[in-house]
Amino acid sequence: MGVRINVQMTSNIGNFADDMLDRLSRGETKAAERLLTLSLPRTPLDNGPLREAGAVEPAETPEAGAQVVFDTPYAARLHEHPEFTFQEPGTGGKWLEETALENRKELGDIIRKEATGA
Numbered sequence: 001m002g003v004r005i006n007v008q009m010t011s012n013i014g015n016f017a018d019d020m021l022d023r024l025s026r027g028e029t030k031a032a033e034r035l036l037t038l039s040l041p042r043t044p045l046d047n048g049p050l051r052e053a054g055a056v057e058p059a060e061t062p063e064a065g066a067q068v069v070f071d072t073p074y075a076a077r078l079h080e081h082p083e084f085t086f087q088e089p090g091t092g093g094k095w096l097e098e099t100a101l102e103n104r105k106e107l108g109d110i111i112r113k114e115a116t117g118a
Helices: 016-042 075-079 097-104 103-118
Strands: 056-057 067-069
Touching: 016 056, 016 097, 016 103, 056 075, 075 097, 097 103
Parallel strands: none
Antiparallel strands: 056 067
């Protein structure tokens, strides 16, 4: 699940369009890093390997987007089954998706701030 922004622009002001695309990519990466930070407390915890496996794959282009990845053999299974009972209160399935939805304004603001240089 990544944040994706499709932007098409033309400009006669030198490298303005390239600079804007670079800033969008940086914004997506920063938003993904924030999403990872926000989602970790909600990530199921047994001995910690799932939380430790959380990482951000930076956006190379705005179209590709940045990705938050939990790279374990069981991460997808746990994420997609919110009906499972987890040991630690406040953790559970859909931890990444729900965190992204609940914090979409903050994540969008991060992208906007980086893109506009504000």
